[in-house]
Amino acid sequence: MPRGFSLFAHPWRWYLLALVVIGLDVATKVWAVEQFRFGPPQQIIPGLLRFTYAENYGAAFSFLADAGGWQRWLFGLVALSFSVVICIWLWRLAPAKRWESGALALILGGALGNLWDRVMLGYVRDFISVYYNSWHFPVFNVADMAISVGAAMLVIELLFFGEHRDKNARDSAEV
Structure with missing residues (x-):
């Protein structure tokens, strides 16, 4: 390793966070397959949250799930390109941009976690079901949660901190 190299220095720590997300995603999917593939769903919060098992052959919300198989490679290529x-x-990114870096690491880990399923199995394993009465949100997984949280963090950064950051950059450039 190069002198002064640290696995926890920027940007390596963010790649490590992405690896943690991938590990959690794969581990929870393996657990869900073992527990729920052939068994009944497990109620976690009655009337709101349960663990079940679903195979998603499409993209978000099963988009193109019944397209005949070509979508597996398209979505895989998109996820791989996006990950690069x-x-x-x-x-x-500058080391000071920890919020943005954390958001990107979550998105990266989620994208690669679902890419693993798509390439290895041809579908993504989902197991978290949120519902209320007759309303059901599409079943999702840890990778989907990481992508959603990361995307929300980027939106928050853009809406609430982007202008502040740009103003500080302009002010320091004028000095």
Whole structure:
């Protein structure tokens, strides 16, 4: 390793966070398959949350799930391309941009977790079901949660902190 190299320095710590997300995602999917693939769903919060098992052959909300199989490779290619862009983006970010880096790491880990399923199995394993009475949100997994939280963090960054950051950059450039 190069002198002064630290696995916890920027950007390596963010790649480690993405690996943790992938590990959690794969581990929970294996657990869900063992517990619920052939068994009944498990109520966690009655009337609101249960663990079940579902196979998603499409993209978000089962988009193109019945397209005949070609979508597996399209979605895989999109996820891989997007992951490469995020890796480069993380590498180039300033160390002070921890919020943005954390958001990108969550998105990267989620994208790669679902990509693993898509490439290895041809579908994504989902197991978390949120519902209320007759309303049901599409079943999802840990990777989906990481992507959603990361995307929300990026939106928060853009809406609430982007202008502040740009103003500080302008102020320091004028000095």
